[in-house]
Amino acid sequence: MGRTPLPLFLERSSYRKRRMMDAVKLLVILGACLWMVPVLWPSDGQPGTVPITMSRALFYVFGVWVLLIVLPAFLMRKVRSDLRAEGEPGDDA
Amino acid sequence: MTSLNVLLAVCLAYVIFLFLVAFFAERAGIQGRGGWLLRSPLVYTLSLSIYCTAWTFYGAVGNAARSGLEYVTIYLGPSLVIIGWWWILRRLVRIGRSYKVTSIADLISSRFGKSNTLAIVVTVMAVITVTPYIALQLQSVTLSLSIFSAAEQGADGTRIDTDYAAFWIAVGLAIFTVLFGTRNLNVNERHHGVVIAVAVEAVVKLVALLAVGIFVVWGIAGGLQETLARIDASDLGTWQTDGSRWATLTFLSAAAFLCLPRMFQVMVVENDDERHLQIASWAFPLYLMLMSLFVIPIAVIGLEVLPEGSNPDLFVLSLPLSEGRDGLAMFSFLGGFSSATSMVIVATLALSTMVSNHIVMPIFLYLRQGGASQSGDVREVVILSRRLSILGIIALGYIYYEASGGFGALAAIGLVSFAGVAQFLPAMLGGIFWRGATGLGALCGLAVGFLLWVYTMLLPSFGPGVVLSAQIFEQGLFGLGLLRPHALFGIDGLDPMVHAVLWSLLLNTGVFALVSLFSFPNPLERLQGAQFVNVFDHSVPTRGWNATVAESEDLMIMAQRILGAGEARTLFSDQARAQGLSGHLPEPTPDFLQHLERVLAGSVGAATAHAMISQIVGGSSVSVHDLMAVADESAQMLEYSNQLEAKxxxxxxxxxxxxxxxxxxxxxxxxxxxxxxxxxxxxxxxxxxxxxxxxxxxxxxxxxxxxxxxxxxxxxxxxxxxxxxxxxxxxxxxxxNGQVTLNQQTGSLADLLDRAIATAQASASRPMKIRRRRLNETITLQTDLDRLSQVFINLMTNAQKYCAATAPELLIDVTEHDGRIMIDFIDNGDGIPVDAREMMFEKFSRIGAQDSNGAGLGLAICREIMARLGGDVSYLAEVEGTGFRVVLPHSVALAAQ
Structure with a gap:
């Protein structure tokens, strides 16, 4: 219903912004992968491994967190103006 | 040392402050002022923070002290969900706004064809799963109070009566929720006041936790480097978390974030603008990160500084207290209090909406049996049922708290709730992404998942020997080894939590998918399914209600179209005056809208009026249900107008x-x-x-x-x-008068005509030429021949008298058709004028003034005679000249053969 057909190909700047939006959508996969890395870490007491120290673990987990906060905020800022002009936030490009 | 009384006074003052905030926010919302704040993405993000309850505030530190970094998974899941807002939340919010979904039970039941059964099942499940959570809040507030009282009375002093305290906390929370949540009814189940209060509480708890954290890191531990060193040196210094728990907990918290009734309330129902999700997608993870930032330091320092055996769940309070920082401890207490109250208020509101909409009201309306014509008294009933539901739910929480004995680590209780609500996930996601999902599938999936959750998680959470005997734990239900609650189907060695989540969600999803594949949905279900899954194809993005007056204008335009300009203007200005406004446009308050709807319903029908108003005010699309009601109404009107037309x-x-x-x-x-x-x-x-x-x-x-x-x-x-x-x-x-007696005779038609012609010609001054087809006349008749001859004579005499032709000529034509004999007398005259034809068989009828002789009785007599004989005489309009046809009935001719 009522969806105006979008042009098949876009000019360079719009194209770039669309891909930024794609990046926003895919961030969640990046986050999930990065946060699941600790599953692979050797647990304390496993023979033949050097245990990960808590400070390193903290830095890693919170580092990913900061990345996942800064990246979408940055990307969103880049695509916001474009999306406003085109209406619908992030419908299929 | 802070006395308990001071603490209570501060709490009370804080609650009053919150209530005022909510009250003014609500009023500002109704008057359309302060919209920028009420509807800002900041408030939306902060309101999401009711995810962080007292469990987070106190329990995270306790959890960290017991199992290291594992606590953080509870925040990783929600962070991922909100970072991936585009995939699920955006869809949920759009569906929620477009179809005016009021709760997760409403969402699931609407998607599966407005199934009442599903609504009731989801509601009951939600109440059962959230009850431990509410008990958890009671427990944490009670515990935190007991810390203060213990500190007050010395380490060896008697503690306050925790049961007593918990009871009064429950009562206080119930009053608070009733006051907050049921002051008025909103068509969209939105509570601006509550949301603002929740946002304020979110700030309080965040700042309180950060303050304690900063105090611990820089006040006690002596700086960041020092803290990190102490962390690495402590028992928690290395990575000890089990990988399966890490992954499962992250997934579970993500699922719970989507499915918890209170999260659904703030995230979907209270959402004003889809664009808020974009801001929240990085702002809410930021909030969560800050909330969990100082958890490990507090846990490590607490373990180090505080005496052995201190409850790690209360380090947030006991650390400042032990250092003599009463003010900070008080602030921290308020933070925990905020977490508990905001969670209880929103969770209870969400649950009471579900209970009253899906259980109490249907029963009430069923008992009333259509007596609910006056919507005014139903509103009263709805509010009453909301209040009773709130009291009931908090009472349940209190009973659970009492039954579980008020012990057990906070995190463990919280996880039980999480796993319970996560059972909604397959039905919810399946419902909004898969058109093939059916209500039966959802029902079966939910039932299987719920039973497994009860058996593998809820009941064992009370410990062996409380509900499930130790024997069942060791040997399984009915002695079947395959049914051990912590090792279903003989798969042993899994962490009990991982085990329960894995099996319950796996089988839930499996049964849901399988039953959906092999069942067939009813038409309404299919329609709703198509609408929900393809929601982006036929809805517009929701934006805030930025201009309430503009809405009134739209209403005015619509009302004018239906009621007429004058009446609409009078109605609106009356209402505006009643609201104490000077202009012509009233604020679109619920009362006004209801009044307008009633007035419009008088013109266009109730369902149509409702659909029209909600289209303008709610920004929601009209549901299939509404459309069907409108169609019913139109059909009734159509039928009525058809009847009128027929009449x-x-x-x-x-x-x-x-x-x-x-x-x-x-x-x-x-x-x-x-x-x-x-x-x-x-x-x-x-x-x-x-x-x-x-x-x-x-x-x-x-x-x-x-x-x-x-x-x-x-x-x-x-x-x-x-x-x-x-x-x-x-x-x-x-x-x-029908007094004639017929004299039946038998004779030939030809003879009869011969005689009649002879008689008629005898009296004529100028005999006309007669043409006959004698061959057709060889018919024997049995009837009153004299009377029949009278008719013939009369017709021929008339022809002779009135035929105006210069050479008058009469054709007598006898035909037989279907056994009836037709004798036509056709002359070559001018015919009889159309306007005279109707009257010419009447008595005393004479055509023109040419007849000076007759009395106008001849044809009338002919007609009467033919009627008596069972035949007829009529004028032949379709021939040239003047023609009369005498028809003899069947019986006359038959008798002759």
């Missing part, structure tokens, strides 16, 4: 008949008048001559016999004429 058609037909009858009566009356004058003339003419000649006979003397004979003869002829006239009248009267 009016009938009436106009009757009127036409009456008019025709009236015209005929008028004609007959005119005829009668004409005849009376005619008959008097007719009678007078012979009477005059009879009188004149009889006077001559009487008075003239010396009259010769010749003259006498002549005059007597004239008198005789005139008397015969009179007699004939009177005979005709009498004949007709006899025929009309």
């Amino acid at each position: 009016s058609h009938e009436l106009s037909q009757t009127a036409a008949q009456l008019r025709a009858a009236n015209t005929k009566l008028m004609q007959i009356s005119a005829q009668k008048d004409a005849f009376l004058s005619q008959i008097s003339h007719e009678l007078r003419t012979p009477m005059t001559s009879i009188r004149a000649f009889s006077e001559i006979l009487r008075d003239t003397e010396g009259m010769g016999p010749m003259e006498k004979t002549k005059y007597a003869n004239i008198i005789h002829v005139e008397a015969i004429r009179l007699t004939r006239l009177l005979d005709d009248l009498l004949d007709l009267s006899v025929l009309e």
Whole structure:
């Protein structure tokens, strides 16, 4: 219903912004992968491994967190103006 | 040392402050002021923070002290969900706004064809799963109070009566929730006041936790480097978390974030603008990160500094207290109090909406059986049922707290709830992404998942020997090893939590998918499914209600179209005056909208009025249900108007008949008048001559016999004429009254015609030419031949009298059709004018003034005779000249053969 057909190909700047939006959508996969890395870490007491120290673990987990906060905020800022002009936030490009 | 009384006073003041915030926010919302704040993405993000309850505030540190970094998974899941807002949340919010979804039970039941069963099942499950969570809040507030009282009375002093305290906390929370949440009813189940209060509480708890964290890191531990070193040196210094727990907990918290009734309330129901999600997608992870930032330092330092055996769940309070920072401890207490109250308020509101909408109201309406015509009293009932539901839910929480004995680590209780609500996930996601999902599938999936959750998680959470005996734990239900609650199907060695989540969600999803594949949804379900799954194809993004006055204008325009300009303007300005406004446009308050809806319903029907108003005010699309109601209404109206049309058609037909009858009566009356004058003339003419000649006979003397004979003869002829006239009248009267006796005879039609022609020609001055087809006339008749011949003679005489042709000619044509004999008498005259045809068989009807002889009774007599004989005589309009047809009935001809 009522969806105006979008042009098949876009000019360079719009194209770039669309891909930024794609990046926003895919961030969640990046986050999930990065946060699941600790599953692979050797647990304390496993023979033949050097245990990960808590400070390193903290830095890693919170580092990913900061990345996942800064990246979408940055990307969103880049695509916001474009999306406003085109209406619908992030419908299929 | 802070006394307990001071603490209570501060709490009370804080609650009053929150209430005022909520109150003014609500009022500002109704008056359309302060919209920028009420509807800002900041408030939306902060309101999401009710995810962080007292469990987070106190329990995270406790959890960290017990199992290291594992606590952080509870925040990783929600962070991922909100970072991936585009995939699920955006869809949920759009569906929620477009279809005015009021709760997760409403969402699931609406998606699966407004299934009441599903709504009830989801509601009951939600109450059961959230009850431990509410108990958890009671427990944490009670615990935190007991810390203060213990500190107050010395380490060896008696603790406050925790049961007593928990009871009063429950009562306080119940009052608070009732006051907050049910002050008025909102069509969209939105509570601006509550949301603002929750946002304020979110700030308080964040700042409180950060303050404690900063105090611990820089005040006690002596800086960041020092803290990190102490962390690495402590028992928690290395990575100890089990990988399966890490992954499962992240997934579980993500699922719970989507499915918790209170999260659904703030995230979907209270959402004003889809764009808020974009801001929240990085702002809310930021909030969560800050909330969990200092958890490990507090846990490590607490373990180090505080005496052995201190409850790690309360480090956030006991650390400042032990350092003599009463103010900070108080602040921290308020933070924990905020977490608990905001969670209880929103969770109870969400649950009470579900309970009252899906359980209490249906039962009430069923008992009333259609008596709910006045919406006013139903509103009262709804509010009452909300309040009772709130009390009931908090009472349940209190009972659970009492039953579980108020012990157990906070995190463990929280996880039980999480795993319970996560059972909604397959039905919810399946519902919004997969059109093939059916209600039966959802119901079966939910049931399986719920039972497994109860058996593997809820009941074991009370410990062996409480609900499930130790024997069941070791040997399984009914002694079946495959049914051990912590090792289903013989798969042993999994962490109990991982085990329960894995099996319950796996089988839940499996059964849901399988039953969906093999069942067939009903039409409403399929429609709703298509609408929900393809929601982006036929809805517009929701934006805030930025201009309430603009809305009133739209309402005005719509009302004008339906009610007419004058009436609409009067209605609106009356309402504006009643609201104390000076302009012509009232604020679109619920009362006004309800009034307007009722007024419009008078014109267009209730369902249509509702759909129209919600279209303008709610920004929601009209649901299938609404459309069906509108269609029903239109069908009723259509039927009514059809009936009216049929009636009016009938009436106009009757009127036409009456008019025709009236015209005929008028004609007959005119005829009668004409005849009376005619008959008097007719009678007078012979009477005059009879009188004149009889006077001559009487008075003239010396009259010769010749003259006498002549005059007597004239008198005789005139008397015969009179007699004939009177005979005709009498004949007709006899025929009309049905007193005639028929004299049945048998004879040939040809003979009959011969005789009739002879008689008719005999009296004629100028005989006309007669054409016949004798071959057709060889029919033997059995009827009253004299009467029939009278008809023939009359018709032929008329033809002779009135045929205006120069060479008059009469065709007598006999035909037989379907056993009926038709004898046509057709002359070559001018025919009878159309306007005279109708009347010519009536008595005393004469055409034109050319007839001076007859009385206009001939054709009337013919018709009466034919009626008696069972036949008919009629005018033949379709021939040239004047034609009459005599029809003899079947029986007459049959009898002859």
